[in-house]
Amino acid sequence: AQKVTQAQTEISVVEKEDVTLDCVYETRDTTYYLFWYKQPPSGELVFLIRRNSFDEQNEISGRYSWNFQKSTSSFNFTITASQVVDSAVYFCALSDYTGANSKLTFGKGITLSVRP
């Protein structure tokens, strides 16, 4: 069975601080996808990134960066120079690559609060 663990439940930082959100996953599949979604107070899940299991290259998008390490089954997310608008709940998710159903298994989410 697949499992995603987000051990941090709540993080509070002051604006302009860097913050890293941790994600650890378990799967028996050899190929799979990892995702991060953002859920602002409005409630809609916003897609941030998707990585496949055979591409361990780290990725940077503006203030966001992701560190995928297959050896430790981790897919961590760093926000550089955080802003108040980054305040939200962040979910890490996992889906298998094969088959017709790519249903997502989510972690419990991390509530990030960025104070001005």
Add this chain to the structure above:
Amino acid sequence: GAGVSQSPRYKVAKRGQDVALRCDPISGHVSLFWYQQALGQGPEFLTYFQNEAQLDKSGLPSDRFFAERPEGSVSTLKIQRTQQEDSAVYLCASSWTSGGATDTQYFGPGTRLTVL
């Protein structure tokens, strides 16, 4: 373009009532998913459609839950004889396909169901 839409956004039901939740996926998306998100938790998979075919309903919690997508576009999640434990946000997501390079799921704003 238009994203995934859901209606109603909020629904209050008395215990024992039937409810119907609607999802309009992104035009042309083949795959459609329903998730249930309890307060303070990550979304959990309920069911999956590929066009009009319901290929996986393993996440439906009981036979009171029923979903359909008769024409391969709009989907309805129906809950019969609602109970208090059904109170949650119901999220719909769609993707171009399922599995492979184009299966990123895009979510709607959700329907918050409160059963009194």
